[in-house]
Amino acid sequence: MIPIPEKPDTFYFFGTCLIDLFYPEAGLAGMELLRRQGIRVVFPSGQSCCGQPARNCGFAEEARAVARQQVQSFPKPWPIVVPSGSCAGMMREHYPELFAGEADEAEARAFAGRVYELTWFLVHVCKIALSDRGEPVRVTFHGSCHSQREMGVREEPRALLRDLANVTFVDLQRPAECCGFGGTFSVRLPAVSGAMVADKVADIAATGAAEVLSGDCGCLLNISGAMAKSGTPGRARHIAEFLMERCYGK
Amino acid sequence: MSNARTAILDRLRAARPAPLPVLPEWSVTIPPAERLNRFSERLEASHAEVVTSTSGHWPSLLAERLKARGNTQGSANGSSVHYPPGTHHGRCLADAWTDKPELRLVAYDQPVEVLKDTLVHRVDAAVTATRGGIAETGTLILWPSAEEPRLMSLLPPLHVALVEAKEIYGTLTEAMMVQNWSAGLPTNALLISGPSKTADIEQTLAYGVHGPKELLVIVLDP
Amino acid sequence: MGSNLATSAATAPDFAARASIALADDGLRRKFRRAMDGLMTKRAAQFPDPEAWTSLRARGAAIRRRSLARLPQLLEQLETRCRANGIQVHWAETSADADRIIQGILTDHGVRTLIKGKSMVSEEIHLNDFLAEHSISAVESDLGEFVIQLAHETPSHIIMPCIHKSKEDVATLFRDHIPNQAYTDDVDALTATARRVLREQFAGADAGLSGVNFAIAETGTLCLVENEGNGRLSTTLPPLHVAVMGLEKVVERLEDVPPLLSLLTRSATGQAITTYVNFISSPRKEGEQDGPREVHLVLLDNGRTRIFGDPQLQETLACIRCGACMNHCPVYTRVGGHAYDAVYPGPIGKILTPQIDGLATAGDLPHASSLCGACGEVCPVAIPIPNLLVRLRGEAAHQNSASTVMGAGARHSSVEDWVWRGWRLMHQVPLFYRVATRVLTRIGNAMPASLPMLNAWTSVRTKPRFARRPLNELVRSRGFDHE
Ligand code: SF4
Numbered sequence: 001m002i003p004i005p006e007k008p009d010t011f012y013f014f015g016t017c018l019i020d021l022f023y024p025e026a027g028l029a030g031m032e033l034l035r036r037q038g039i040r041v042v043f044p045s046g047q048s049c050c051g052q053p054a055r056n057c058g059f060a061e062e063a064r065a066v067a068r069q070q071v072q073s074f075p076k077p078w079p080i081v082v083p084s085g086s087c088a089g090m091m092r093e094h095y096p097e098l099f100a101g102e103a104d105e106a107e108a109r110a111f112a113g114r115v116y117e118l119t120w121f122l123v124h125v126c127k128i129a130l131s132d133r134g135e136p137v138r139v140t141f142h143g144s145c146h147s148q149r150e151m152g153v154r155e156e157p158r159a160l161l162r163d164l165a166n167v168t169f170v171d172l173q174r175p176a177e178c179c180g181f182g183g184t185f186s187v188r189l190p191a192v193s194g195a196m197v198a199d200k201v202a203d204i205a206a207t208g209a210a211e212v213l214s215g216d217c218g219c220l221l222n223i224s225g226a227m228a229k230s231g232t233p234g235r236a237r238h239i240a241e242f243l244m245e246r247c248y249g250k
Numbered sequence: 251m252s253n254a255r256t257a258i259l260d261r262l263r264a265a266r267p268a269p270l271p272v273l274p275e276w277s278v279t280i281p282p283a284e285r286l287n288r289f290s291e292r293l294e295a296s297h298a299e300v301v302t303s304t305s306g307h308w309p310s311l312l313a314e315r316l317k318a319r320g321n322t323q324g325s326a327n328g329s330s331v332h333y334p335p336g337t338h339h340g341r342c343l344a345d346a347w348t349d350k351p352e353l354r355l356v357a358y359d360q361p362v363e364v365l366k367d368t369l370v371h372r373v374d375a376a377v378t379a380t381r382g383g384i385a386e387t388g389t390l391i392l393w394p395s396a397e398e399p400r401l402m403s404l405l406p407p408l409h410v411a412l413v414e415a416k417e418i419y420g421t422l423t424e425a426m427m428v429q430n431w432s433a434g435l436p437t438n439a440l441l442i443s444g445p446s447k448t449a450d451i452e453q454t455l456a457y458g459v460h461g462p463k464e465l466l467v468i469v470l471d472p
Numbered sequence: 473m474g475s476n477l478a479t480s481a482a483t484a485p486d487f488a489a490r491a492s493i494a495l496a497d498d499g500l501r502r503k504f505r506r507a508m509d510g511l512m513t514k515r516a517a518q519f520p521d522p523e524a525w526t527s528l529r530a531r532g533a534a535i536r537r538r539s540l541a542r543l544p545q546l547l548e549q550l551e552t553r554c555r556a557n558g559i560q561v562h563w564a565e566t567s568a569d570a571d572r573i574i575q576g577i578l579t580d581h582g583v584r585t586l587i588k589g590k591s592m593v594s595e596e597i598h599l600n601d602f603l604a605e606h607s608i609s610a611v612e613s614d615l616g617e618f619v620i621q622l623a624h625e626t627p628s629h630i631i632m633p634c635i636h637k638s639k640e641d642v643a644t645l646f647r648d649h650i651p652n653q654a655y656t657d658d659v660d661a662l663t664a665t666a667r668r669v670l671r672e673q674f675a676g677a678d679a680g681l682s683g684v685n686f687a688i689a690e691t692g693t694l695c696l697v698e699n700e701g702n703g704r705l706s707t708t709l710p711p712l713h714v715a716v717m718g719l720e721k722v723v724e725r726l727e728d729v730p731p732l733l734s735l736l737t738r739s740a741t742g743q744a745i746t747t748y749v750n751f752i753s754s755p756r757k758e759g760e761q762d763g764p765r766e767v768h769l770v771l772l773d774n775g776r777t778r779i780f781g782d783p784q785l786q787e788t789l790a791c792i793r794c795g796a797c798m799n800h801c802p803v804y805t806r807v808g809g810h811a812y813d814a815v816y817p818g819p820i821g822k823i824l825t826p827q828i829d830g831l832a833t834a835g836d837l838p839h840a841s842s843l844c845g846a847c848g849e850v851c852p853v854a855i856p857i858p859n860l861l862v863r864l865r866g867e868a869a870h871q872n873s874a875s876t877v878m879g880a881g882a883r884h885s886s887v888e889d890w891v892w893r894g895w896r897l898m899h900q901v902p903l904f905y906r907v908a909t910r911v912l913t914r915i916g917n918a919m920p921a922s923l924p925m926l927n928a929w930t931s932v933r934t935k936p937r938f939a940r941r942p943l944n945e946l947v948r949s950r951g952f953d954h955e
Binding site: 359 | 506511537544633638663674691701733748756760771786
């Protein structure tokens with residue numbers, strides 16, 4: 001269990017490389033949601049990627065070099081909020097082992113201890129109160145494997161969605177099952193990954209939801225791509241974007 | 251292959267030794283008042299039958315059970331029952347059943363090589379004692395001996411086990427400690443928690459695949 | 473038919489090819505999905521209280537780590553205690569050594585028929601084939617293994633070996649291979665048939681062979697866990713018993729058994745305990761009426777001492793072979809056990825097989841994972857399987873003369889090296905990153921779907937759409953502080 005910190009005056013936002021390239025609106029929505037909780041949001045411009053792709057492929061040295069760039073770009077003792085459980089998990093769980101025995105191990109550990117996943121941070125630290133202004137809609141949620149297993153985020157995004165008056169939240173039948181993304185796994189073993197995401201899409205379709213939300217852009221890329229390819233109706237987007245739109249009209 | 255031994259041990263010793271972790275505390279306790287119930291429930295959930303009797307009455311209870319059941323191995327008249335003549339409960343049974351010709355008591359008092367055919371094919375049931383039970387999992391502790399051989403609880407279609415109510419422990423750990431198992435184990439100590447079963451074909455449970463199809467547990471109180 | 477596909481899948485060259493063949497078999501996928509769902513539900517029901525699970529698991533994990541930390545001493549102690557108890561101990565460095573040792577013992581005793589309880593180590597050393605070459609017939613007596621043997625296949629799961637067979641498949645096999653057996657797909661009737669046929673085999677066998685779940689150094693005891701009773705029969709009825717175990721299976725004390733046993737049976741099949749737990753401490757003693765006259769224990773290395781040499785990879789040896797990691801694996805569930813073409817499939821197989829057989833032959837297995845972490849989450853002895861997969865990916869990709877992993881560097885590719893070097897440069901230097909994200913967001917969508925990797929992606933998904941501008945550019949215009 002991750003200890004819940006005091007609500008800070010200022011914190012850092014780590015945007016993630018996938019958000020940079022594919023889902024910048026999700027990043028903006030996350031930052032906006034947090035700013036509206038009365039906290040100053042700082043976006044360090046030296047940030048890029050948590051280093052997970054290289055680390056997962058066994059290229060620890062390359063991963064460490066990129067991770068070090070992140071550690072150095074977030075020097076103040078502020079919390080670091082990440083709109084991705086997977087990147088957050090990489091930084092919180094794996095930086096300590098990635099930097100084991102390195103000169104800057106202590107710094108990396110301190111950095112790791114400051115990392116939080118966005119929905120968790122909204123619920124536990126900001127104690128966010130949402131007021132829904134949107135039309136009635138039925139949604140479901142897919143939590144990434146690492147958000148659940150590394151960051152312990154399971155109920156938080158669901159609680160946020162259930163808080164919205166006009167939103168009917170329907171959970172998946174297999175909420176804990178991987179969508180088949182797995183980074184390079186999705187292109188190394190496309191057939192297996194494809195079978196996994198096909199099951200995920202079927203699970204989503206069975207909820208009758210108009211939208212599937214997620215806290216992780218890797219899963220979103222995978223799920224939305226498979227939905228489009230298979231002609232499954234429905235929209236897939238980041239939960240931050242959805243919450244922003246419902247509660248603040250943008 | 252003693253050089254294999256040396257080579258293996260040398261390789262293991264050459265490795266940088268890992269730190270020895272401390273064992274974190276762990277225990278399960280089942281209050282004495284709940285044990286008998288839990289024991290019976292668990293066994294029944296595992297498809298065993300549990301009945302309560304007394305040390306004086308159980309042979310006649312068993313006789314009735316067996317008569318009601320009929321023989322299963324196709325012997326000409328009545329059931330044949332393996333019993334351990336060298337034990338106290340074996341003698342109780344023999345004494346109590348002198349007037350029951352339809353229940354044939356077969357002593358397991360010769361080596362398996364001699365008795366193999368009877369054991370494998372011709373006995374309907376066997377009666378054994380236990381060294382107590384375990385409430386947590388609904389388990390019998392068997393401690394086979396020269397007088398009460400191992401196969402008695404395995405080959406016949408019905409295994410009848412006697413358990414003293416006062417010997418039902420909360421957990422396996424507790425039984426091991428109280429009975430001081432590490433001071434000396436028999437050739438083959440056994441835990442039995444139901445009749446023989448399998449779920450290998452389509453995860454469908456089927457009983458009696460190799461061992462007994464039925465397990466009757468008689469709790470003696472007192 | 474599922475079985476044919478499953479068999480042919482095992483002959484395809486790599487995991488990707490075998491997986492694709494397995495995926496095409498809808499029946500196979502349904503069988504695994506159903507079976508795994510059942511096993512997951514049953515396991516979950518066994519651990520309703522997270523605190524109790526956490527403390528039991530911590531205990532089990534520590535017991536296994538302690539056993540490994542003292543492995544050489546414990547093996548010596550086990551040997552001494554077994555000898556004192558009358559159990560003969562043999563050491564085998566390789567599979568071939570173990571085969572020869574076992575065959576030697578059997579030949580010395582004039583054994584023609586060996587009845588076998590379930591033993592994955594005997595699969596690992598391919599014992600049945602070896603014995604057949606020496607005119608000793610080995611008969612599998614575990615129902616699942618018996619079915620697999622009739623079909624001339626290999627197990628597709630370490631606990632439930634014939635999970636890929638339907639009852640109709642079994643009915644057909646029995647009709648075709650058992651004299652006077654009519655076709656029936658009634659599971660009770662099939663089970664009764666197996667009992668009848670195997671009883672004869674037990675009665676006639678000259679020796680029995682078993683695996684070992686835990687070997688207790690303190691008392692020189694072999695602990696065997698099973699439901700059917702065939703393990704007990706194999707180790708009690710014939711005059712000779714040979715047990716074979718991986719040398720990592722030793723534990724310090726008898727009191728280590730209850731927590732491990734509880735973790736094993738609850739994780740494996742969702743049972744509080746199995747029907748039988750069998751503690752064997754000696755051959756038949758003077759005056760006893762049954763039990764084997766001789767008991768032999770074969771300790772198998774087969775790469776384990778090499779695995780032991782690496783402090784991180786050593787965790788592989790903590791495994792108690794419960795199978796929970798495969799039951800919860802989304803990849804295993806989809807492709808089944810044969811796609812791994814390995815004795816140990818699923819997540820444990822993905823870390824164990826490459827270390828035993830080497831990365832040159834099994835180097836693709838560590839990549840057969842989305843690193844979702846389900847395996848590590850359920851592993852009752854807390855083996856960090858995903859971390860070990862990542863470690864082995866690295867070992868396969870890098871040439872490193874200091875590595876103790878067999879076949880280290882076997883999957884090295886200079887192209888891949890350059891890709892990651894380029895990736896590093898792009899993400900390490902902020903200017904490069906800003907330029908790269910700007911360029912990609914502006915022209916990325918023009919990339920043809922036929923590019924390598926992108927074509928794999930688009931085989932099951934549409935092309936991802938790059939945003940018009942990266943977040944790092946947008947934050948400035950939206951008035952967020954950036955420093
Ligand atoms: S790795 Fe863990 S979960 Fe998998 S078989 Fe071994 S003990 Fe069980």
